[in-house]
Amino acid sequence: MKYASSCLLSVLLIALLINNGHAQNPIIRNQFSADPSARVFGDRVFLFPSHDILAAEGKGRISWFCMEDYHAFSSANLTEWTDHGVIVTQNKVPWVKPDSYSMWAPDCIERNGKYYFYFPTAAYDTVKYGRGFTVGVAVADKPEGPYIPQPEPIKGIGGIDPNVFIDKDGQAYLYWSSGNIYGAKLKANMLELDGEVKTMGELPTKGLKEGPYLFERNGIYYMTYPHVENKTERLEYAIGDNPLGPFKIAGAIMDESPTGCWTNHHSIIQFRQQWYLFYHHNDYSPKFDKARSVRADSLFFSADGTIKKLTPTLRGIGITNASKQIQVDRYSALSNIGASIEFIDTLDKFKGWKTLLSEPEAWVQYNTVNFGKKALKTVLVNASTSTGGTLEIHTGSINGPVFATVTIPKTNGFQIIKAPVATFKPGIQHLIILLKNKQQVAIDWVSFQ
Secondary structure (H helix, E strand, C coil): CCCCCCCCCCHHHHHHHHCCCCCCCCCCCCCCCEEEEEEEECCEEEEEEECCCCCECCECCCCCCCECEEEEEEECCCCCCEEEEEEEEHHHCCCECCCCCECCCCEEEEECCEEEEEEEEEECCHHHHCCCEEEEEEEECCCCCCCEECCCCCCCCCCEEEEEEECCCCCEEEEEEECEEEEEEECCCCCCECCCCEECCCCCCCCCECCCEEEEECCEEEEEEEEECCCCEEEEEEEECCCCCCCEEEEEEECCCCCCCCCCCCEEEEECCEEEEEEEECCCCCCCCCCCEEEEEEECECCCCCECCCCCCCCCCCCEECCCCECCCCCCEECCCCEEEEECCCCCHHHCEEEEECCCCCEEEEEEEECCCCCCCEEEEEEECCCCEEEEEEECCCCCCEEEEEEECCCCCCEEEEEEECCCCCCEEEEEEEECCCCCEEEEEEEEC
16 A cells, blocks of 8 residues: 655554555455465465466467466455465476466365365367366465475366365365366375266356356255356356255356456355355456456355355455554445545556545445454544545444544645544444545545554
8 A cells, every 4th residue: 555755653663554464355465366266274264366467478368368376375364364475387387388377267175184276277288188278286285385286187177167075975076167067076086087077967058157166055065156148257056965966056146247347256165154255356457357356255145045145345354453454445335425436546556445535424434343452542544635634433333433533634645644542442343434524535544553
């Protein structure tokens, strides 16, 4: 995010604020990411997305998907994510075409203390491995790696989007897509298919289907997948009582992108008694939907086991600590008049967004902030205004107590402004920031000490 050199706060304080990660959507904020495979390993959630980069001359196909490697990320609280760096790259896998830039949607699973990372891409030898995509495996002793790619891809697979599932009886299954969605048992070594490949013919026959992800809940097997019925992908699901079906189409998990992002790709996990949907959207690249970013939202089920359709949010998941940067532009609610969101820097969108409040009583609300038990004394607001303005910070609701009043002087760019806390209320609260005059104020983030 953007910080003013004129700030009077100590360098140590600013460094502390910069280095904290947050769970607002998108959750990966230093690079493009897509096709997230989320897995619970021990007491952490590990995330294995694909890694979009922008194609250039001699590096991928211009205006198309371009991916050359994979990163692993993890979090213990769904709020702060650690980037463990590159785990597999195209030019270090023996059978992969080194300039294919086609390291598409992966998956990962643990078995007997080993971690198996499945990835689709194009092979250099089309005579030996066939044209198009196939699926390889890399193996590690820890979920963050290092991963050692197998010397050959899995025999019998021509397709993309591998998804692996281990049933309660210990049998492992692998799914993938290529026009249809396919599934087969895996041998105990997790490196070979075991038996015939089955086509999931009960799924929609019209339009593109891809990205299978299977999970089990209360004896129901959910086959979930992106489906293009019209122009863009909608997340749908079918249910059955066997990992290989037959499945009965049950409905939609998430509707098509309202802004026209062509793809969506997802995973579904349960972590600490709550279910979550991980998916992607082109937040950092609104005009180019081949550069995407991972999001996450809470997922809920009806009593009969059907999935309640999810409406994507900017707020995302996790509880935000009040002492960290609270990116209120990833809002829970926004007033209908005088409030809007814009990029801080249109030339570097990874700097994030800002909230613009421009009318009296305009407001932005950010839910689920943990203010702790110990009284907080100071609020910090990173804000910008060419005229000056006054902000009221409320907790609970728009009519809740005034936590602090912050007078923002005329600034030259963003500046961190300090103000005393007037009324402290402990615990988890919703945060509301309200503009008291007609002067426009841009807010980057707020934090409390």
